[in-house]
Amino acid sequence: MEPLYLEDLQVGQRFTSSAYLMEESRIKAFASEFDPQPFHLDEAAAQASVFRGLAASGWHTAAVAMRLLVSGGLPFAYGIIGAGGEIEWPKPTRPGDTLRLESEILAIVPSRSKPNQAFVTVKITTLNQNQEPVYVFTAKLLAFKRP
């Protein structure tokens, strides 16, 4: 897909991504490094927790969503540069889940100080193989005009 400049973007525009398999070994490795809580590391402890079974760290799901955005899920020229946004994890991500993204541009607000830039609000929904949202990131991203 051609890289998209600010002039190519419009409210309501939609994007999809490729898919990503959440392997149990990677879920545990990520959690060991960044989120070493029992419900991300140990099946028995996870069964006894509010998650009722092993769940990926929400930050692992967020990082995988970023990978899907960067690898074709949102082909902004100059890349995916986020200032922030709102995040929500409506359901856990489980070992063996296959994740993919559906994204939609909600707003485009020109920068006051930099006439070649705008802030673009994009609602990025990460779905599992049952089409259930597991992570929603309403992102405030930077987009740039053609040079």
Place this chain on the structure above:
Amino acid sequence: MEPLYLEDLQVGQRFTSSAYLMEESRIKAFASEFDPQPFHLDEAAAQASVFRGLAASGWHTAAVAMRLLVSGGLPFAYGIIGAGGEIEWPKPTRPGDTLRLESEILAIVPSRSKPNQAFVTVKITTLNQNQEPVYVFTAKLLAFKRP
């Protein structure tokens, strides 16, 4: 520090964390896996980007903040279980930065359906060694009463 139950929490309560060194090799490894954009991987490309130098993926900073929360930065009984929140990256995280957290409870809202639980809003600010905020997560976390 003793694990804190819902009864132990109050609005205005503050917490600090230990520190975490952002090594360049880990910044590049994280970016290779989850955020393979030139400004996270290559010094020359990063200099030419809006970051004006190598920057960690914002998701790497977020994941490290989670690690600091889990390892004593926010000693909630039953762990750090987030439903979502707002995130912001006011400045890039650079190789060699040392990050630590300052957190404050902003609100405590009892669950309507589960009398032993509440949603606790915590503003978690990740600071670098110059006391500059690099990442702010206003988190909606679950807290539980004593069993």
